[in-house]
Amino acid sequence: xxxxxxxxxxxxxGRNVLGRHxxxxxxxxxxxxxxxxxxxxxxxTSAGRPTTPTTSSSSTDxxxxxxxxxxMREGTCTHAGITYVIVDENHMLRLRxxxxxxxxxxxxxxxxxxxxxxxAHGRFVIASILITNxxxxxxxxxxxxxxxxxxxxxGTVYPEDVGAERTSAPSSCQAAKVSIAAGRSVVxxxxxxxxxxxxxxxxxxxxxxxYLVDFGADLGGSVLPQLIGQIRLYR
Numbered sequence: 001x002x003x004x005x006x007x008x009x010x011x012x013x014g015r016n017v018l019g020r021h022x023x024x025x026x027x028x029x030x031x032x033x034x035x036x037x038x039x040x041x042x043x044x045t046s047a048g049r050p051t052t053p054t055t056s057s058s059s060t061d062x063x064x065x066x067x068x069x070x071x072m073r074e075g076t077c078t079h080a081g082i083t084y085v086i087v088d089e090n091h092m093l094r095l096r097x098x099x100x101x102x103x104x105x106x107x108x109x110x111x112x113x114x115x116x117x118x119x120a121h122g123r124f125v126i127a128s129i130l131i132t133n134x135x136x137x138x139x140x141x142x143x144x145x146x147x148x149x150x151x152x153x154x155g156t157v158y159p160e161d162v163g164a165e166r167t168s169a170p171s172s173c174q175a176a177k178v179s180i181a182a183g184r185s186v187v188x189x190x191x192x193x194x195x196x197x198x199x200x201x202x203x204x205x206x207x208x209x210x211y212l213v214d215f216g217a218d219l220g221g222s223v224l225p226q227l228i229g230q231i232r233l234y235r
Contacts, residue, residue: 062086069206069234086209086230093229097135097214102231103128103187105210107199111168111191114175118168123199124161125151125192126169127210133180139215141180141188142173146218149173149190150211154201158192159220165191208233 062068062077067086074087087093093100105127110119118124127149133139142148142160151158165172173188180186190210201207210231217225 081226082224083227084230085227087232089232089235093212093231094134095212095214095227095229097133097139097216098141098212099132099134100212100229100231101130102210102233103130105202105233107202111164113170114166114168116167118164120164120193122193122195122197124164125153125158125194125199125202126189127151127192128171128187128189129210129212130185130187131173131178131180132185133182133215135215136182138179138181141178141186141215142190143177143179143215146216147220148213148215148217150219151192151194151208152211153192153194153208154198156194156198158194161191161193164193165189203234205234 060078062079065077066073067075067077076085089102107123107125131141147160149160165174169175169189169191171189172191176188178186178188212229213219213225
């Protein structure tokens with residue numbers, strides 16, 4: 001397969017996956033309004049968020065607890081019936097079946113590893129995460145076609161670029177077919193393709209969060225996970 005053919009195949013896979021699942025992933029961002037990144041009216045899929053806490057009668061509400069970009073508290077909270085666990089970028093995220101820590105995040109115009117090179121439509125955001133299996137049986141991350149990670153950047157939600165992960169990122173959780181023994185940890189990568197202008201906002205306060213969900217859950221599936229972890233990509 002030529003490089004051009006490989007790129008076309010990746011683009012087609014990305015379009016097909018996005019077409020099937022993006023509405024569900026976008027719904028997740030809308031539900032977390034106010035808890036994660038601040039709204040920024042750019043991009044094709046806007047997830048509006050208030051920039052200041054809103055009042056709530058619930059003692060577990062994210063905004064009421066200050067677990068948002070304004071209060072910058074960490075912890076477990078709820079919004080619109082969904083439970084969120086939100087931590088700073090240098091802290092461990094603990095969900096029911098796994099723990100995760102951000103090891104590194106970077107951007108790239110292209111990736112040349114794997115069976116085919118890939119060029120981003122804008123820039124790739126590549127996040128390396130340390131994943132620990134909290135269960136008693138071996139588990140796979142992003143196993144069986146699920147997507148356990150998502151990125152919200154400047155108010156727009158991006159699913160994993162599965163095509164690039166599988167063909168051009170040998171260290172990705174998808175390509176490596178990560179299988180984690182009970183109590184053990186593995187580092188792997190998740191990849192997102194974002195506009196260049198948005199990529200420049202990584203690290204700016206309130207602009208980006210990494211979503212992660214438990215083993216067996218799927219941010220791109222037909223049923224929205226009831227527990228979503230968020231790692232802030234800012235301080």
